[in-house]
Structures are given as C-alpha cells and as structure tokens.
Amino acid sequence: MQGTIARRHRRLAAGITALALALALVGCSAGTPAPTNSEPAAEMDFDVAQDGFLTIATYGSNPPVNIDNPDGTLGGIEGDLLNSFAEKYGLQVKLQPTTFASMILEVQQGRADMGLFVYWTEERAQTLYYSSALLKVPAVVFTEKGFDYEGPDSLAGEKIGVIVGQVWAELMQKELGEDALLFQSQPQAAQALLNGQIKGYVTGLTQMFNAPLSEHQDEIDAHELVDGDWNMPESVLQNTGYNVVSCENSALATALDEHLQEMIDSGTWEETFSALPDEFTVDETVPPTQGC
Amino acid sequence: MIWPDWDTLASWLELMLAGLVVTLKLSFLTTVLTIILGSLSALGAVSTSRTVRIISRVYVDLFRSVPILALMIIFYFGFGPWLSEWGIDTFTLALAALSLSSGAYLSEVYRGAIQSVPRSQWRAAESLGLGHFAILRFAVIPQVIPPLVPLTLNAVISIVKNSSLASLITVNELTLSGTMAVSLSFMPMQVYLLLGAMYAAIILPLIFAAGRLERWVNRRYGLVSARLKPTMAMRTYASAAGLGRRDR
Amino acid sequence: MNGLDLTALLPGALATIKIAGGAWLLALAIGMLMSYIRETGFRPLLWLVNGFTTLIRSIPELVMLYLVYFGIAYLGVRLDSLTAAIVALGVAESAFMAEYFRASLNTVSSSQRQAGLSLGLSQVKVLRLIVLPQAVPFAVPPLLNSFVGLLKTATLASAVGAVELLYAGQDLMNRTGQVLPVAISLVVIYVVATLPLTALVGKLESRARARASRA
Numbered sequence: 049m050q051g052t053i054a055r056r057h058r059r060l061a062a063g064i065t066a067l068a069l070a071l072a073l074v075g076c077s078a079g080t081p082a083p084t085n086s087e088p089a090a091e092m093d094f095d096v097a098q099d100g101f102l103t104i105a106t107y108g109s110n111p112p113v114n115i116d117n118p119d120g121t122l123g124g125i126e127g128d129l130l131n132s133f134a135e136k137y138g139l140q141v142k143l144q145p146t147t148f149a150s151m152i153l154e155v156q157q158g159r160a161d162m163g164l165f166v167y168w169t170e171e172r173a174q175t176l177y178y179s180s181a182l183l184k185v186p187a188v189v190f191t192e193k194g195f196d197y198e199g200p201d202s203l204a205g206e207k208i209g210v211i212v213g214q215v216w217a218e219l220m221q222k223e224l225g226e227d228a229l230l231f232q233s234q235p236q237a238a239q240a241l242l243n244g245q246i247k248g249y250v251t252g253l254t255q256m257f258n259a260p261l262s263e264h265q266d267e268i269d270a271h272e273l274v275d276g277d278w279n280m281p282e283s284v285l286q287n288t289g290y291n292v293v294s295c296e297n298s299a300l301a302t303a304l305d306e307h308l309q310e311m312i313d314s315g316t317w318e319e320t321f322s323a324l325p326d327e328f329t330v331d332e333t334v335p336p337t338q339g340c
Numbered sequence: 341m342i343w344p345d346w347d348t349l350a351s352w353l354e355l356m357l358a359g360l361v362v363t364l365k366l367s368f369l370t371t372v373l374t375i376i377l378g379s380l381s382a383l384g385a386v387s388t389s390r391t392v393r394i395i396s397r398v399y400v401d402l403f404r405s406v407p408i409l410a411l412m413i414i415f416y417f418g419f420g421p422w423l424s425e426w427g428i429d430t431f432t433l434a435l436a437a438l439s440l441s442s443g444a445y446l447s448e449v450y451r452g453a454i455q456s457v458p459r460s461q462w463r464a465a466e467s468l469g470l471g472h473f474a475i476l477r478f479a480v481i482p483q484v485i486p487p488l489v490p491l492t493l494n495a496v497i498s499i500v501k502n503s504s505l506a507s508l509i510t511v512n513e514l515t516l517s518g519t520m521a522v523s524l525s526f527m528p529m530q531v532y533l534l535l536g537a538m539y540a541a542i543i544l545p546l547i548f549a550a551g552r553l554e555r556w557v558n559r560r561y562g563l564v565s566a567r568l569k570p571t572m573a574m575r576t577y578a579s580a581a582g583l584g585r586r587d588r
Numbered sequence: 589m590n591g592l593d594l595t596a597l598l599p600g601a602l603a604t605i606k607i608a609g610g611a612w613l614l615a616l617a618i619g620m621l622m623s624y625i626r627e628t629g630f631r632p633l634l635w636l637v638n639g640f641t642t643l644i645r646s647i648p649e650l651v652m653l654y655l656v657y658f659g660i661a662y663l664g665v666r667l668d669s670l671t672a673a674i675v676a677l678g679v680a681e682s683a684f685m686a687e688y689f690r691a692s693l694n695t696v697s698s699s700q701r702q703a704g705l706s707l708g709l710s711q712v713k714v715l716r717l718i719v720l721p722q723a724v725p726f727a728v729p730p731l732l733n734s735f736v737g738l739l740k741t742a743t744l745a746s747a748v749g750a751v752e753l754l755y756a757g758q759d760l761m762n763r764t765g766q767v768l769p770v771a772i773s774l775v776v777i778y779v780v781a782t783l784p785l786t787a788l789v790g791k792l793e794s795r796a797r798a799r800a801s802r803a
Contacts, residue, residue, distance in 0.1 A: 146749045149523040150658075156526055157661040159668075175526040207429070212516070213523035221512075221520075229430065229510040230520065232747075235762040236417070243420030243767075260762050341663065404786065405779040407740035410754050417761060418771030497645070504648035508747055515650060528658035536647045536655060543646035 089138025094293075094300035097161050101142040102134040105151040105160035108234050111257035112324060113185065113289065114164045116143055125182065126164055126291070128320045133307045147233045149213030152176065155294055162300065165289035167215050173339030177298040179291040180305045181336070183321075184329045187216065187285045188270040189277075190241055190249040190261065197271045200278050206247035209237040215284045216250045223278045235260060242267065250278075252287075288336075295340035344530055352521040352531060359517030360538060366431065366513055367500045370438040374495060377443025382450030388472050396447070403444035409505045411437040416509045434506035438499060446495050453484040453491075486561050490554035497546050500539070514538060592766050594773055600756025601777070607673045607745050607752060608738035614678030615734065619685025626690060627715070641683040650744050652676045657748040673745035673752075680741075681734060688734070692726035693719060729793040736785045740778070753777065 097103045109116045115123035122130055122141050134141045144160050155163040156175045165185075168178060189208070191197050205227065210217040212230045220228040229246055231237035238261045241249045255261055256270055275282040293300045311317040321330055344352070384396030403411070415423065415433045423433065457480045465475040507516035518535040522528045622637045644652075656679075657672035667675060696719045704714035746755035757774045761767045 149519060150749060152526060153522070153528055153658050153661075157658070157666060159661065159666050171524060171526065209510075212519055218520070218524060226512060230512060230516060231510055232508055235758075239417050239762065239767070240420065243417070243424060245416070245420050245424040260765055263765055401783055401786075402775075402779065405740075405782045406775050407743040407754070407778060409743040409746070410740075410757075410774055410778060413754060413758060414771040414774060417758070418767055420767075501648040504650045505744075507650070515648065515654075518651070518654075522658070527662070528654070529660070529662040532651060532655045532659045536651050539648055539651060540643065540646040544642070547642055547646060 090136050092137050092303075094303055095158075095161075095297050096139065096300075097158055098142070100138075100140060102130065102137075102139040102162065103142045103144055103160045104130065105144045105146050105154040105163045107146060107148040107151045107164075109258045110165055110185075110252065110254035111262075112328065113182070113254055116145065125320055128316075129182075129304075129308060129311065130162075130291075132311070133304055136307060137303075147213070148211050149232075152213065152292070155292055158294055158296070161293060161297065162304075163292045166292045167284070167287045167289060168336045169215060170339065172292070173337065175295060175340075176292040177295050177301050177338060177340050178336040179293070179301040180308055181288045181290055183324075184286050184288050185252045185254055187250065187273045187280075187287065188253045188256075189273060190238075190251070190255070190268050190270055191247060192241070192244065193267050193269055195247070195269065197269065199274075203248045207245070208248040208250060209240055209246040210250050211237060214251065215287070216280070219280050219284065220250060220278055223280075234258065290336060298338075298340060341529060342527065344525065344527060348525055348527075352525070352534065355517040355521050356514060356535070356538060359512060359514040362431075362512055363500070363503055363514040364542075366435060366438070366503045366506060366511065367496070369435055370442065370499045370503065371496050373435065373439035374442040374446055374499060375492065377439055378446030378450050378495075381443060381447035382454060383476070385447065385451040386454050386476070400444045400447050403440045404448070406441075408437055408441045408502050409508065411441060412505060412509045430506075430510045434503070434509060434511045438502055438506070442495055442499050442502070445498075446492065449491050449495070450484075450488065453488050454480055457484065483561075486557050490550045490557060493546060493550040493553065497543055497550065500543055500546070504539075592760075592764060592769050592773075594760075596760050597753060597756045597773070597777070600751055600753040603670065603745075603751055603756075604739060604742045604753040607670060607677065607742040607750070608735060610674035611677035611681060611738050611742075612735045614674060615681035615685045615738075616731070618679065618682035619689055622682065622686040623689035623693065626686070627693070637686070641686055644680060644683040647680075649677060649680045649741055650747060652680050653744055653748055669745060669748040669750035672748055673742065673750050677738060677741055677744070681738060684734060685731070688727055688730040692723040692730075695726045696722045725792075725796040725799060729789045729796065732785065732792065733789045736782050736789065739782055 104122065106114060106116050106122075109124070112124050114126035117123050120143055121127070122143060130141055144154065146154055146160075151160075151163045152166065152172065152175070154160040163176070165182065166172065166176070166178075189197070189200075189203070191203075196202060207227055207229050208220060208224060209229045209231050210220045211234055212232055217228070217230055221230065229237075229240070231240070234251065234255055235258075237246070237249050237251070238255065238258070240246045242260060242264055249255075250273070253270055253272075256265065256268075261268060273280065273285045275285065277285070291301070291304065308317065311320075381396045381399055384392045385400070387393050387396070406414075412434060415437055416430060454476070461479060462475060465479045470478065503513060504515040506513050507519060510516075515535065518531050521531045525531065622641065625633045625637050653673060653676040656667065656676040657669060661667065700718055700722075701714050704718045705711075709717065742752050743754040745752045746758070749755075751759070754774065757770050761770045764770070
C-alpha cells in the first residue's frame with residue numbers, strides 16, 4: 049500500500065514538470081487573439097445573459113483547464129474551446145469571477161451562461177445541464193514540502209482545508225467534523241496552507257498552477273488521493289469535468305457539444321490536448337446523465 | 341418556488357442545528373469577553389493616569405474604525421503564520437475579532453454612562469474623603485448599571501448578528517451551515533429564509549427583552565437614564581431598544 | 589515594501605464608497621417613509637412598520653445580503669452584486685434610520701406641537717416650521733454615524749463577489765504574496781477614512797446638545 053502511494057507521488061511530480069511546460073504552450077496559444085473573420089455569425093438557438101456576450105462564471109484559474117487572464121480573457125483548454133465557440137456565434141467571452149459555491153448558483157439563476165469544469169453529482173444534475181465531458185483531473189491533498197505524507201492517517205488530528213461546494217467538502221466534513229475547514233475560495237485555502245494554518249488542502253491538482261500556490265510550488269507537495277482515502281469513493285478522486293448551463297438553456301450545451309465535435313473532427317482538439325501530461329486524461333465517457 | 345421534501349429539509353436542519361450550537365457558543369463567549377473588555381476600557385478612559393487613558397483611547401479608536409470582517413480576514417490571513425504557531429484556531433480568531441470590536445463599542449457606551457454622572461456628585465464624594473476607585477465603586481457605578489443593562493443587551497444582539505461573519509473565515513457556524521446546505525441542494529431562497537428565521541428566533545426575544553427592560557429602567561430610574569440618553573456610542577445600539585418609545 | 593502597488597486598491601475603495609453611499613440614500617428614503625407613516629399614527633400601518641423594523645433588525649446583514657443576491661434571484665429578479673449590496677445594506681440600515689428620525693423628532697416636546705396647532709397651523713406647517721428646525725440638528729450626527737457604519741459594513745459585499753476595498757485587498761494579497769503589508773495598509777485606510785468622521789459626529793452631537801440645553 050505504501051509502495052503504491054510512493055509510486056503515485058513520484059509520477060505526480062514528474063507530471064507536474066511536464067505540465068509546467070505544457071502550460072507555457074497553452075498559455076501562449078490562448079494569449080493570441082483569434083483573427084477576426086468576416087464570416088457571418090451562426091444563428092443562435094440558445095439564450096445569453098447579456099447580449100453580445102458569452103458570460104462565463106469562473107471560480108478562478110484551473111490550469112490547464114481554464115486560465116483566467118488578468119486582462120479578462122480566457123486561456124487554457126477552455127479558452128481554446130470557448131473562444132472559438134463564442135466567435136462562431138458573434139459573441140465575446142466575458143468572465144464573471146465568483147466562488148465555487150456561488151458559481152453554480154450564478155448559472156442556475158441565469159446571471160452567467162456557463163460554469164466551467166464542474167463534476168457531476170446527482171443533486172447538481174437536477175439544476176444544471178451538462179455539456180460533454182472534457183477531461184479528468186485527479187483529486188489531491190496539498191501539504192507543505194517535506195511533510196511525511198503516508199496517506200490520510202498521517203494527517204490525523206490536523207486541520208484540512210476544503211472549498212465550500214466542491215464535492216470533497218461534504219465528504220471531508222462528514223469524515224473529519226471540525227477538523228475540516230470550509231473555505232469560501234481556493235486562494236484563501238491556499239494562503240492558509242502556505243501560512244501553516246492548515247496541514248492539508250484537498251482539491252483538484254489544477255490549483256497547483258493557480259495563485260498563490262503557483263508562486264510557491266517549491267514549498268508544497270501534491271499527493272494524489274486513492275480509493276478509500278477519508279472514505280471517499282473512487283468516483284470523486286478521478287473526476288471528469290464538464291461545463292454546465294442552466295436547465296432552461298440546455299440548447300447552449302448542445303451547441304457547445306456540436307462545436308466540440310467539429311473541433312475533434314478537424315483535429316484542432318487533439319492539438320490542444322497533445323501537450324498535456326498523463327495526469328489529465330481525455331475522457332471518452334458517454335455524456336453525463338442529465339437530471340433536468 | 342419549489343418546497344424541499346422532508347428528507348432535504350431534515351438534512352438542512354441537521355447541518356444547521358450543528359451550526360446553531362456553534363453560533364450560540366461563539367455569541368456567548370463573545371458577550372462575556374466584550375463585557376470584560378468594554379468595562380476595563382471604560383474604566384481606563386476615566387482613569388487618573390494619562391497613559392491608561394491613552395491606551396483606552398487608542399484601543400477604542402482602532403477597533404471601532406476597522407470593520408469586523410476586515411479584522412477577521414487580517415487576523416486570519418495577515419497574521420496567520422504566527423497565530424497558527426501558537427495553535428490558535430479560526431473559532432478563537434473569530435472570537436477575538438468580535439470581542440475586540442464589540443468591546444470598543446461597549447467601552448464608549450459605558451464611558452458615556454460613567455461621564456453622565458454630574459461632576460457635583462464626584463466632588464461631593466471627594467469631600468467625604470473617598471478616592472477615585474471608591475467613588476466609582478460606591479457612587480458612580482451602582483447608579484449607571486441599571487440603565488446599562490438594556491444597552492448591553494443591545495450589544496448582545498449585535499454580537500449574535502455579527503457572529504455570522506465568522507462563516508467567511510471557515511468557522512462552521514449557522515450561516516456557513518446554511519451556505520453548505522445551499523451548495524448541496526441549490527435552493528438558496530428556501531435555505532436562507534430558514535436561516536433568517538433561525539436568527540430571528542434567537543434575536544427577537546432579545547429585542548423584546550431589551551425593549552421591556554429599557555421601559556422598566558426608565559420608569560424606575562428615569563432621571564439617570566435621561567442623562568444617559570444622548571451619548572453618541574449609545575446611539576449605535578439605541579435603535580435596537582426603540583429609543584424614545586416612552587416619549588409617546 | 590518592494591513595489592507594493594496600493595493603487596490596485598483604488599477601484600475597490602470607490603466601490604466601497606458607492607455601496608455605502610447608495611445604501612445610505614436608500615436607508616434615508618425608507619427611513620423617512622417609515623417615520624412619516626409613524627407620524628400619521630394610522631394603527632395598522634404603524635404595526636406594519638414596527639413589525640418590519642423589528643424583523644429587519646433580527647436578521648444578520650450577511651444573511652440579508654444572501655437573501656437579496658441569491659434568494660431573490662432564484663425567484664427571477666437578478667441584481668448584480670453591487671446593487672444587491674446596496675439594497676440589502678440599505679434595507680437593514682433603514683430600520684435604524686427610522687429610529688434616529690423618531691428619536692430626533694421626539695426631542696421636540698409635544699406641548700410645542702400643541703401650541704402650534706392651537707395657533708391654527710396645519711399638521712404639515714407645525715412639522716415644517718416648529719418641529720423640523722429643532723429636530724434636524726439632532727438627526728444629523730446619527731445620520732453621519734450611519735454612513736460611517738456603512739463604510740464598514742460594505743465589506744460584506746465581498747461575500748457576494750463585489751470587488752470592494754477588502755476584496756481588492758485580499759486579491760492583492762493573493763497576487764503579490766505581500767500579505768502583512770497589505771493587511772496593515774487596509775487597517776490604515778479604514779482608520780483614516782472613518783476616524784475623522786467619527787470625531788465629527790461627536791462634535792456635532794455635543795453642539796446639538798449644548799444648543800438644546802441653552803434653549
């Protein structure tokens with residue numbers, strides 16, 4: 049068992065170096081604005097919250113999935129997908145920063161058209177309509193560098209941070225009670241980890257590349273969670289992310305799925321993915337079960 | 341609006357009752373500390389020592405100026421590395437921020453009350469040979485305590501309300517349990533209405549008690565509380581007691 | 589502080605002023621309306637106003653903000669976070685405003701009103717010529733104090749994603765990693781912004797009291 053964790057840990061470290069390189073590439077490609085073509089915009093059969101904009105609720109960058117650039121543009125894999133999608137319909141991508149728990153409400157309530165990279169749960173499916181699967185991201189527990197992590201037991205009795213609304217929050221709270229600290233936002237939890245106020249921080253690996261952790265990568269370690277850690281089912285450990293829209297606006301998800309299919313057919317989607325390391329696997333699963 | 345089914349409602353209540361216990365605990369401890377801090381600082385403000393008066397003034401001005409939420413965030417994220425070394429958890433931090441802030445307000449209320457006692461009474465007591473502390477202890481404080489009871493109760497009301505801010509620095513109290521319930525069920529209106537009702541259930545009795553007590557004090561100690569009425573800090577809390585209701 | 593750019597806080601500070609100012613005006617309007625209703629003395633309306641103010645006072649501002657931002661939106665009225673903060677804080681403050689108005693109107697004794705009425709002045713004229721000129725000096729300090737309070741409660745807007753001063757400060761902490769310098773800057777900004785106003789409130793108040801005791 050211990051061997052497995054150690055091996056996983058090594059693999060993760062190697063992947064992270066590769067990912068840093070990949071991010072540089074993805075970041076570059078996202079930074080260049082798409083050339084404006086004079087093609088007439090495709091006809092929209094979905095609604096948008098604000099005319100002329102594709103309003104996207106985001107809870108911060110999740111490199112390489114989505115990178116929220118300081119100038120308000122979207123980068124990362126989501127950038128590749130959504131910038132070209134918006135352009136096709138004559139829309140402009142507009143980021144609406146919020147917290148994770150609020151993001152889903154913003155989409156449900158129609159303040160934003162789309163939420164980025166959300167896992168599937170039965171409860172969420174009743175209020176959100178899911179797009180096609182994008183990719184899988186491993187769940188990790190971040191610790192400070194050099195912490196002798198040998199599974200959850202090594203963190204017994206310590207405070208562990210989670211993000212309100214993320215799938216791990218409820219499970220960790222049930223398991224740890226008041227040792228699970230519920231943070232409103234990811235930068236807050238990351239800051240608390242860097243401060244030494246929490247000993248572990250459970251979230252997706254992508255946060256490694258988001259500020260403030262991205263600035264302190266040499267001070268932290270990421271340990272991939274395995275089946276049964278804190279009694280969590282495997283389904284929340286290697287989880288597939290989807291973009292979500294409100295139930296009333298499912299046509300938007302359908303249009304996005306069509307666009308994604310076009311990108312896959314033309315080979316551009318493969319280009320986007322080719323630079324990614326193993327940790328982020330492309331998900332070939334069937335579309336999620338819609339609960340709307 | 342969809343109404344939650346019984347299972348959903350039960351899961352909310354389970355979360356929120358656990359949160360309610362933390363809110364009550366946090367509010368109670370804050371109240372105790374606030375009264376201690378407020379009293380000490382008010383006594384400091386009327387002290388004969390200039391240094392003590394200055395310390396009291398700086399404390400009051402500083403903690404009255406900085407918003408409680410900013411205090412909490414600054415304590416938690418700003419001074420985090422040191423505080424965590426001392427094993428201070430977020431509950432304690434929230435308790436400290438709430439108490440320091442409410443204590444500064446209450447200090448002004450108490451100081452105003454002490455200073456509302458006419459100088460003539462001080463001089464009369466001095467002529468009897470009483471010292472500074474003896475005058476405070478035997479002449480001043482006994483007569484200002486009754487009118488201060490409803491005003492302190494109003495501070496408690498503010499404390500319970502402000503304790504909800506602790507949710508934003510991970511203290512798992514009532515409001516955070518509500519936010520959790522929303523993040524699991526996505527019925528914000530229903531959850532937050534229930535949350536509001538739970539706060540009202542704690543605070544409404546306090547508001548009525550404060551109002552009753554104030555009317556009773558005014559009847560019984562009319563003169564003293566009339567002197568007290570216009571001090572500024574009191575106005576911060578006065579509203580909660582329905583200031584001026586007796587005038588009708 | 590190597591190159592800590594505090595100008596990044598400026599938009600946040602502006603938002604804080606907008607929230608506090610907007611909420612103050614809204615509270616003023618609702619407060620005036622409620623004290624007018626109280627002055628008319630029509631019982632059912634009086635009960636409604638008293639019930640409303642008591643209920644408002646029993647709910648934390650943060651919960652009120654969540655109700656306005658997420659709750660009402662759930663029913664279809666979508667306010668952006670800045671507007672939601674103005675509405676929630678304004679409504680919460682209006683309950684207190686109504687009390688300030690009542691307290692300051694009550695500083696004018698009822699015998700003066702009756703004297704005015706017996707001289708044949710109308711209710712409105714009594715209010716305008718006799719009551720208000722005496723009551724206004726008493727109302728100004730608490731009204732200013734309420735604005736100072738709102739400058740501080742505006743921090744709550746960060747909880748629904750409005751980029752006010754505290755949120756801007758947290759963002760700066762995250763981006764620069766200069767946590768302590770930013771934290772201290774925030775404290776200084778709040779002290780500098782509110783302390784002189786608080787002192788002014790105290791001064792205006794003692795002046796109003798002195799004038800009242802001379803009269």
